[in-house]
Amino acid sequence: MTTASAPLPAALVEALRQQFGTRYSQGESVRLQHGRDESKHEPMLPDGVVFAESTEEVAAVVRLCREYRVPVIPYGVGSSVEGHVLAVHGGISIDLSGMNRVLSIHAEDLDVTVQAGVTRKQLNDELKGTGLFFPIDPGADATLGGMAATRASGTNAVRYGTMRENVLSLTVVTPEGKIVRTGSRARKSSAGYDLTRLFVGSEGTLGIITELTVKLYPIPEAMSAAVCAFPSVDAAVDTVIQTIQLGVPVARVELLDALTLQAINRYSKTTLPEAPTLFFEFHGSDSGVQEQAELTQEIAQGNGGQDFQWATRQEDRSRLWQARHDAYFACLQLKPGARCFPTDVCVPISRLAECIHATNEDIAQVSLPIALFGHVGDGNFHLVVLVDTDNPKEMAEGEWISQRVVERAIAMEGTCTGEHGIGLGKQHYLLQEHGEDGVALMRTLKTALDPLNLMNPGKILPPQA
């Protein structure tokens, strides 16, 4: 819980107090809240926290911190899991959760401009009545700024894409404290370098995202969800692969293993069969949804799946997906007091069955409770590896299985993280995945944009030898 930083310069503190009054805090509990995340990482506290209310305020903080060579770390709701918000070198955490206004809904253009602190659930609440929705849904009710910064996705990505595909434009405060709009509201553009995608996934290390324009989608005429239990994980995975390869435009297809179902039943008071299970959702016209569902059901049956349990009513569907989104928290309860080694790999779908099968063989070799679930339509799955962080044997087992899973995914032409990001936790894998020259290119970008290394320093790029 210590930071490696020098004490804040008194003149900087004075300037922040003057400008922000009670919206600047150095209190221990506020700093602790902003120096920890949802994962196994030990907290690392910032030296102070500013609660910003506008892009101009963020720019002012960045300029001040730059003047005094003090790091800045953007903070949304702290739901990231790779140590993204930890103040490795101390500095000022800029809390953007107060920047939570939906600025302009362009219903006729199927887009919306929001401040970075708007959360995904808040956005969909505010869209009620427009007939539109925003599909990207990581488990937590994350802020859109955080979601863009980590290139997040979720259960709908198989149909609607990730933040990479759904951000049209950003407002960014650069390391120099300038305010740049990265694009227009045009659906496509060939006008120069893709500044938008430069910042999507940059985890606050190149600048701070303060506003976003994202795509919206018409709420489908018909939506229908189903649950299907399988005799084995392999059978469930084969069903997914065949569904994707046939081009069924499934909106969601999630795998949950037996342990995850057990955890969900306890946590969400559901009575689902505690077996390897797929959660499906189909979007389209009435007849389109029926067609997709029939085809998928046929594939599932061919793999030994049980009958589909349907959830067609809005409230049943919501309950089902809430249970899915709570899976992470449900699994944490399997071992009270435990913390989680997050893993989050993504492989080409042809390798998915083999990858999950081998992962389950690894799981059988360790003593830890480990739940497996994920967005398998994209080839993306997670392990919730539950550890007592004070127990070195458990930590070693956690490290071992994380490493096995990630290295296998990379060897299968996949990635070390499908949606969580690199943060603190996966820097050594970045090198394995992108090679020395790829990481050198990333370092060139970082050094060019942030030569003083003040923007969320210590994240993404591994330390140099």
Added chain:
Amino acid sequence: MTTASAPLPAALVEALRQQFGTRYSQGESVRLQHGRDESKHEPMLPDGVVFAESTEEVAAVVRLCREYRVPVIPYGVGSSVEGHVLAVHGGISIDLSGMNRVLSIHAEDLDVTVQAGVTRKQLNDELKGTGLFFPIDPGADATLGGMAATRASGTNAVRYGTMRENVLSLTVVTPEGKIVRTGSRARKSSAGYDLTRLFVGSEGTLGIITELTVKLYPIPEAMSAAVCAFPSVDAAVDTVIQTIQLGVPVARVELLDALTLQAINRYSKTTLPEAPTLFFEFHGSDSGVQEQAELTQEIAQGNGGQDFQWATRQEDRSRLWQARHDAYFACLQLKPGARCFPTDVCVPISRLAECIHATNEDIAQVSLPIALFGHVGDGNFHLVVLVDTDNPKEMAEGEWISQRVVERAIAMEGTCTGEHGIGLGKQHYLLQEHGEDGVALMRTLKTALDPLNLMNPGKILPPQA
């Protein structure tokens, strides 16, 4: 036809001759072929041309040219229209058209890895029998490398996205002559900066794309195309807007004005009504296509559209879309010997009707023949402004209308180029669209990656004051 370059160093020429033999040329006709494009831009010849056959050869040329501080310009089939391949500062053109092998089709993962010189038609030919296709289709039979470099799209983008969304990974030769793979074959990833999107749209100014892994799609069970004539351009545009806003997943929707239809009828020997017209295509299941078509037909009729003329047979559909893809060349024939001022703007769809209406008022004010057509489902349209480049009055009129159209699009929160790129021709608009700070950020990227300014120099970024 002159270049601003110093003569090539003799030692470089010697090294290129030694390594490439007859695959290195300084012949006038070869240089001319590589120093011109399909637009109004006057040719600017490279000093020599290398016909590369592998990524390693490209890297070798880049390293050699770097040693002698000589520019390199990548060349595919020369179908770009903003002067991208012109050798503004002389140097070596690297012709990648010989790198035309499809390296590996991963049918089960819906992706393919190709060399940069593979063209879109060649790729779809080689995919025959797999049940898959690659949808991105600029008018010309461009190379995939060129398409990635200009962030190209085409008629299918409204449903399948552009090169931005469809490139999974690239192999790039960096300005230092290193070979970097920008990503894995995973469908999504949060592993560090988005190197893939950094190079997509960078027009050869940050490195040379030598291989690509792109997404493929299952050929839909049913496909059906239709042509519908309208009493006015406004009526056609309103039909498109309503179709998109209703969320009909139309695969293609193209607007062509009366003059374009006239040109097409002459060039492609068709007998289409010479009126403002929409070309549609619907993809899906049998019933899905029928549903989409009925809904769209209803919307068209509500706007005064005539009955749909259907093309359901494969050969009729192919003929229709070939005619659409030839529209540019057909229009060029409206004024033999003329060259074209390319324009290519894209606006939010809510502004499309107003934007096209105002553009037609501008067209009425000039003496030039000007055809209007485009990918209106994305808000993207083109003008083919036909000029005699030796006639200053015509050139002035061409400049005037281009400027009007682009500035209007930017004012409407759109972009100065939806799919052609910036190249030489639109640098001053880049500044209008992205502002000083946005362009400064782009310049920072360019300087960091290519400090010697040898990669396609003089493109994208406007000269500094």
